[in-house]
Amino acid sequence: xxxxxxxxxxxxxxxxxxxxxxxxxxxxxxxxxxxxxxxxxxxxxxxxxxxxxxxxxxxxxxxxxxxxxxxxxxxxxxxxxxxxxxxxxxxxxxxxxxxxxxxxxxxxxxxxxxxx
Amino acid sequence: xxxxxxxxxxxxxxxxxxxxxxxxxxxxxxxxxxxxxxxxxxxxxxxxxxxxxxxxxxxxxxxxxxxxxxxxxxxxxxxxxxxxxxxxxxxxxxxxxxxxxxxxxxxxxxxxxxxxxxxxxxxxxxxxxxxxxxxxxxxx
Numbered sequence: 001x002x003x004x005x006x007x008x009x010x011x012x013x014x015x016x017x018x019x020x021x022x023x024x025x026x027x028x029x030x031x032x033x034x035x036x037x038x039x040x041x042x043x044x045x046x047x048x049x050x051x052x053x054x055x056x057x058x059x060x061x062x063x064x065x066x067x068x069x070x071x072x073x074x075x076x077x078x079x080x081x082x083x084x085x086x087x088x089x090x091x092x093x094x095x096x097x098x099x100x101x102x103x104x105x106x107x108x109x110x111x112x113x114x115x116x
Numbered sequence: 117x118x119x120x121x122x123x124x125x126x127x128x129x130x131x132x133x134x135x136x137x138x139x140x141x142x143x144x145x146x147x148x149x150x151x152x153x154x155x156x157x158x159x160x161x162x163x164x165x166x167x168x169x170x171x172x173x174x175x176x177x178x179x180x181x182x183x184x185x186x187x188x189x190x191x192x193x194x195x196x197x198x199x200x201x202x203x204x205x206x207x208x209x210x211x212x213x214x215x216x217x218x219x220x221x222x223x224x225x226x227x228x229x230x231x232x233x234x235x236x237x238x239x240x241x242x243x244x245x246x247x248x249x250x251x252x253x254x255x256x
Contacts, residue, residue, distance in 0.1 A: 038218050040221075042221060042223060044227055045226075045227045057217065068133065068137065068140060085130060
């Protein structure tokens with residue numbers, strides 16, 4: 001498989017028209033892939049460093065997991081917005097919280113297309 | 117060599133992950149093998165969440181030695197009746213509220229076991245549960 005040029009969080013924000021809610025300091029992190037799940041233990045057990053996590057969970061614990069797993073960013077689907085403490089924690093951890101109006105299937109498909 | 121203790125309050129999800137995020141910061145400065153750091157913080161995070169989701173209170177005791185990390189997570193809580201069943205992936209007794217947050221998928225204990233070199237669990241119904249997680253490592 002051809003190795004494409006490294007994609008950054010800022011690149012996927014631009015290409016997918018995402019909203020940046022918080023954690024701008026992490027916007028230049030490299031994105032190595034994506035993971036889709038709303039089960040936190042699943043993400044904890046199986047997501048890999050550098051991945052972008054698509055979820056509809058909007059609470060603070062999402063950031064604890066994103067940070068512990070060294071994920072590149074979190075994308076909230078279907079127009080969901082982060083709870084205040086999630087946004088605050090995203091600033092502390094430097095892991096961006098992004099948003100889209102699209103549902104998980106649509107955004108994951110586009111993300112896959114970008115990163116494959 | 118190094119000793120840390122953290123208290124966990126049952127039901128308080130806003131603080132779940134505090135001990136594991138502190139441990140990650142500490143280990144990143146001590147351990148060159150990042151795989152060990154990653155799996156150990158995953159194991160501790162799951163253990164913290166279990167205490168928050170199921171117990172009244174708990175204590176995390178971490179001892180970092182030159183060749184291993186030993187973590188004990190002791191809680192006061194309902195305990196586990198059937199440990200073998202609790203270890204099965206997909207089995208959970210978590211409340212509806214906890215499940216809505218995306219926890220309680222029944223993967224926690226399995227994740228802990230898979231991310232530790234040694235894992236021991238003992239429990240007494242009506243008293244509490246004790247976990248021991250050991251990871252072997254090489255300190256810089």
